[in-house]
Amino acid sequence: TLPEVKVDLQSGLVIGDPALSLEQVAGRFNLWREGTVAQVNCLPGERLLFQLLLPAARPGAPAVRSPGPISVQLFAVGVARNPDAPEVAVPDVLIPVDSNGRAGIPLHDPALFPEQAKWRSYLLEIETAGTKPGDYPLHIRIPGDGSQPELELLVHCLDGREPAQLDFWLDLNEYGDKYLKFLKAEKRKLTLKDRLPWDRVAYRLAHRHRAILNLLPYRSQAGAPRKYFVPRMVNRDSLNPQLDWSEFDRRFGPYLDGSAFADGQPVRHFYLPFNPDWPAPFRLYQQNRTRYEAIWQAFARAFVNHFREKGWTQTIFQVYCNQKPGPNNQIPWHLDEPKGVKDYQALRYYGELTHRAFAGAEPVQVRFRVDISHFYCDEHRGSKKKDFRVNGGDRILFPVVDIWVISDHSLYGEEAARQAARLRRQGREVWVYGDTPPLQESGRLSAWKIYHAWLQGWNGFMAWKTFADRTDQSRGTNFLLYDLNMPPIRGIFSSLRFKLLWRALEDIRVAEALTTPPEKSRAVVTHLVGAAERGDWHTLWQFRITHQLPQSTRLNGAQ
Structure with missing residues (x-):
């Protein structure tokens, strides 16, 4: 069934969609009927995602046989809990299961698979890279007491063009290598050798899902660079x-030259450590501005020369000032989420300094980035403390900021969206940032978030924080991935919510491939965003399994 349908594995109630019952899900969106072979359509190179919901009484995990060149990854979906509603067993933690139904941890571990659960959820991810038009049968053996029924899923690969990669990304912001917290629980100093294999796990997990793992290399408020x-x-x-x-x-060369990834493509974005406190301390800014700027320029030359030598010219290197006034620094301004004239003027200074210091860096790409909460924000219209209009934010910042990362509560407003479109026409990047999808929010709203941002012409969605080290850490609004040390559970794991954001990107890729010219895909995605918003599960389901375009889009030239 649809992976966006979240079911409380203890009660069997559908999470986030009170009007939808589990019986309705089974009746309307179940691929299999007794004695039948299920069929789904796909395009060459597409990745499919389905949920397999089984009674918890069946011991063990399903086993999958697939024909080459199709490959399948199965995940057992463990539960996470919102500390404000701990009684709800929300399916979210993805534990890989091999083709023989064996997982790396016991699937009866109560931390992830409660003993009182009525249901068990599995996620089936089907990779069709290298396929030719035709039929590819998958056989899924369901565990049971003595009997092991087998389901057949026929993947029909259409005779169509392979979906192209989107110029749209998920940006996974994190403060240093926080995903190594599960190793730090061993209470010893981590060497570079300790970090490298887990770096690779984290970067590859992100890259495979059209996401950028972007690690702030300095202590976010103090400005001192982090080790390694x-x-x-x-x-x-x-x-x-x-x-x-x-x-x-x-540590980072394999991601900057692309050799760490199957597609050979380097990371799209990468933070540089330049900030008000590095490479020169902020007190030097106050005492000797000329020397402060000269040090910036000297280090900038050294970075550019090295990056040129290494051929790291496809990545966009970002200079980003994250500090706010606080006990850990002497910075008097809100450089992250600026509010007033002095904040904007300080960012103007650092933007100009960045452009001077890195002048002539080409073909190395260096850009100045600002993250801003109040951008033509209707909520604070007229406020001298927060209104971008009143404080002349456009006049001060538009000339120097290359990458705008804007909060969703501003950017969803009409005026902010118009100004963002203006910036895009000028060649600037515009990203929307906000909370990650809550655990107990309907999965269809994750799809809506991506469809809407793509339709607006933005460059992507940024999660302001990415990793959680507990399955009951929060309601889910500040993480998408897990770094867990809960023996026998140990390592880095994806969440279901992360997969759903990625699956929405895959829907857009498919829409582009199905329409001629590809620009007409906007009509398809507009239809999908409306369906996600109003809870029209049928439209989303039919598009996924048949690849038939909605009749209401009336696309000329659609294939």
């Missing part, structure tokens, strides 16, 4: 820095 995130300075002359790049290259 910057090259080591081997002399004491900040105006002529000699930098040892060996550890940096070993």
Whole structure:
């Protein structure tokens, strides 16, 4: 059935859609009927996602046999709990299961698979890369007491063009390598060697889902660089820095040259460590501005020269100032989520400094980024403390900011959306940021978030925080991935919500491939965003399994 339908595995109630019952889901969106073979359509290179919901009384996990070139990844879906509603067993933690139905942890572990659960959820991800038109049967053996019924799923690959990659991304912001917290529980100092294999797990997990793992390389308020995130300075002359790049290259080089990824494509974005407190301390800004700026320029030259030598020219390197006034710094401005004239003027200064310091960096790409909450925000219209209009934010910041990351509560407003479209026409990047989908929110709203952002012409959606180290950490609004140390559960795991955001991107790719010219896909996605908004599960389901375009879109030239 649809993976967006979340079922409380203890009560059997549908989560986030009170009007929808489990009986209705089974009656309307069940691929299998007794004695039948289920069929789904796909395009070459598409990835399909389905939910398999089984009674918890059946021991063990399903086993899957698939013909080459189709491959299948099965996940057992463990529960997470909102601490404000701990009685609801929300399916969210994805535990990989191999083709023989074996998982890396016991599937009866009560931390993820409650003993009182009535249902067990599995996620079936089908990869069709390299397929030709034709039929590919998958056989799914369902565990049971003595009997093991087998379901057949016929994947029909259509004779159509392979969906192209979108110019739209998920940006996974995180503060340093917080995803290693499960290792830090061992209470010993982590070496670079300890970090490398888990870096690769985290980066590959993101990249496979059209996401950018973007790690802030300095302590977010103090500005000091984090260990193993910057090259080591081997002399004491900040105006002529000699930098040892060996550890940096070993750690991040495979992601900047693409060699770590199956598609060979480097990461799209990468934070640089430049900020008001590095490479020169902020007190030098106050005492000797000329020397402060000269140090910035000296380090910028060193970075650019090294990146050129390595050929790291496809990644967009970001200079981003994250500080706000606080006990850990001397910064007097809100550089992250600026509010007033002085904040905007300070960001203007750092934007101009970035452009001067990195002038002539080409073909290395360096951009100045600002994250802003109040951008033509209707809620604070007329406020001298927060209104972007009153404080001249456009006049001060538009000339220097290359990448705009704007809060959803502003960007969903009409005026903010118009101004964002203007910035896009000028060649600037515009991203929307906000909370990640809550655990108890309907999965269809995850799809809506992506459809809507793509239709607006934005570059992507940024999650302001990515990892959680507990399954009951919060209501889900500040993480998409798990780094868990709950023996025998240990490692980095995806969430169902992360998969649903990615699946919406796949819907858009398919819409583009099915329409001629591809621009007409906007009509299809407009139809899908309306369906997600009003709870029209049927439209989403039919598009996914048949790839038939909605009649109401009336597309000329649709295939």
